[in-house]
Amino acid sequence: MNGVVAKLDQLQDGQPAEAEAVIDGEAESLVLLRAGDRVDAFLNICPHAGRRLDWAPGKFLLSREGHLVCAAHGASFALPSGECIAGPCKGDALRRVDVAVQDGEVRLAR
Ligand code: FES
Numbered sequence: 001m002n003g004v005v006a007k008l009d010q011l012q013d014g015q016p017a018e019a020e021a022v023i024d025g026e027a028e029s030l031v032l033l034r035a036g037d038r039v040d041a042f043l044n045i046c047p048h049a050g051r052r053l054d055w056a057p058g059k060f061l062l063s064r065e066g067h068l069v070c071a072a073h074g075a076s077f078a079l080p081s082g083e084c085i086a087g088p089c090k091g092d093a094l095r096r097v098d099v100a101v102q103d104g105e106v107r108l109a110r
Helices: none
Strands: 004-007 017-023 026-035 040-041 084-086 100-104 105-108
Touching: 004 017, 017 105, 040 100, 084 100
Parallel strands: none
Antiparallel strands: 004 105, 017 026, 026 040, 100 105
């Protein structure tokens, strides 16, 4: 494992994507969000009840305002902050994973 979680050119601007990564020895699902050359990453775990945010692997719901909506009970998260702005975990936030873009690859930043 060399910490590469995705290739930048596989990510669409503004469209959440799913990727797998090993973090602290655990296989984790991540949500990646690209904005130009920048990528934000979060654990694909909802702070409400710990469910995945996508309704099928890699299929994320976005509201008309561009918020990420948890498929389980509808919590809405502002992007790219990851803050829950509506729903059952309002005021909580997605857990951010530090990543860096280098040579067209998204890598874990540690
Ligand atoms: S688990 Fe996401 S809103 Fe309940």
